[in-house]
Amino acid sequence: MLGRNIKLENIMNDLKVGDGAKEQRPFEYLLKSAYVNDNSVHADAVKLKAPFPIDPEDELRILLQSIGFLDLTSLSADDTYATISKLCCSAVKPVHDVKSLAGDENVEIRTASVCVYPNRIQDAAKAMSLYTSKPLPIAAVAGGFPSGQYPLLTRAAEVAWCVEHGASEIDIVVDRSLVLLRKWGELHKEVNTMVVAGKGAKIKVILAVGECGSLENILRASLVCMDAGAHFIKTSTGKEVVNATLPVGIVMCRAIKIFYSRTGKKVGFKPAGGIRTYQDVLEWVLLIKKELGNDWLSPSLFRIGASSVLASIVKRIAVLDNQIQESRKSETTK
Numbered sequence: 306m307l308g309r310n311i312k313l314e315n316i317m318n319d320l321k322v323g324d325g326a327k328e329q330r331p332f333e334y335l336l337k338s339a340y341v342n343d344n345s346v347h348a349d350a351v352k353l354k355a356p357f358p359i360d361p362e363d364e365l366r367i368l369l370q371s372i373g374f375l376d377l378t379s380l381s382a383d384d385t386y387a388t389i390s391k392l393c394c395s396a397v398k399p400v401h402d403v404k405s406l407a408g409d410e411n412v413e414i415r416t417a418s419v420c421v422y423p424n425r426i427q428d429a430a431k432a433m434s435l436y437t438s439k440p441l442p443i444a445a446v447a448g449g450f451p452s453g454q455y456p457l458l459t460r461a462a463e464v465a466w467c468v469e470h471g472a473s474e475i476d477i478v479v480d481r482s483l484v485l486l487r488k489w490g491e492l493h494k495e496v497n498t499m500v501v502a503g504k505g506a507k508i509k510v511i512l513a514v515g516e517c518g519s520l521e522n523i524l525r526a527s528l529v530c531m532d533a534g535a536h537f538i539k540t541s542t543g544k545e546v547v548n549a550t551l552p553v554g555i556v557m558c559r560a561i562k563i564f565y566s567r568t569g570k571k572v573g574f575k576p577a578g579g580i581r582t583y584q585d586v587l588e589w590v591l592l593i594k595k596e597l598g599n600d601w602l603s604p605s606l607f608r609i610g611a612s613s614v615l616a617s618i619v620k621r622i623a624v625l626d627n628q629i630q631e632s633r634k635s636e637t638t639k
């Protein structure tokens with residue numbers, strides 16, 4: 306038996322709220338009463354759309370920091386060693402020297418991890434060893450990615466296999482039918498089984514929000530996945546028609562906040578899928594700052610999953626770097 310079979314109604318009775326006091330209401334009550342006001346969430350999301358203009362030095366700092374949040378991803382059916390090697394090379398040296406920074410600050414700019422299919426884990430490990438003496442974590446997708454429509458036994462075995470072959474982070478998918486049919490006990494069991502199979506690896510649970518039916522389902526599924534042991538909750542696989550959106554991000558962050566206030570446990574958040582531009586990244590960073598605060602602005606609690614946003618960030622960094630240097634020059638010649 307790979308996982309502990311925990312009954313949802315028995316699990317949360319003794320959880321604590323943030324101040325250490327006992328939470329009286331059981332988790333099941335919280336789950337049943339969890340409610341989303343869709344209109345107000347959508348209105349809050351619109352406010353995140355207009356954070357510009359930002360001071361160039363602040364923007365540069367945020368974009369450089371955001372590289373460190375990236376799970377630099379390649380999840381294509383035609384990935385080969387060559388693709389993964391290129392990915393790893395970009396991950397360990399994502400930008401050329403930024404002249405407006407001190408030299409040693411440049412050395413620290415790397416992505417949080419690389420994210421690949423299980424069969425490419427060893428390619429990533431090999432390539433990483435060629436490019437750096439301090440390899441980045443390798444994340445693998447598993448658990449019947451991207452659909453989750455496979456037996457739990459093989460999905461859990463896939464998680465264990467990935468860990469044995471060198472992945473320290475596993476991005477698993479949920480079976481969307483359990484969310485749509487609100488089978489929360491079964492969802493809890495599935496996620497917990499895969500967490501246990503990961504033997505301590507960081508488990509990011511992908512809800513595939515575009516296929517969850519409603520914001521309320523997303524809120525409830527987020528709570529269940531965290532209670533089942535998810536270290537991160539993640540929006541999307543990148544393969545759904547609708548992937549990461551700001552309203553969904555708000556709801557998932559609020560679930561993280563509720564869970565934290567009940568348990569004192571900080572669960573991470575990973576938007577992924579369709580994040581393509583540096584403006585998207587700025588919006589997600591702002592969302593985290595507003596909803597969860599600066600504590601979450603760290604790779605241990607915030608990741609961005611993206612296969613093709615890095616080029617946009619790097620291009621913008623070069624523009625800002627030039628702009629800052631020009632303005633420093635003109636300051637000194639005054």
Ligand SMILES: O=C[C@H](O)COP(=O)(O)O
Nearest residue numbers: 542543578579610611612
């Ligand atoms: O987990 C990451 C996603 O697969 C990335 O999606 P993307 O290719 O739309 O950036």
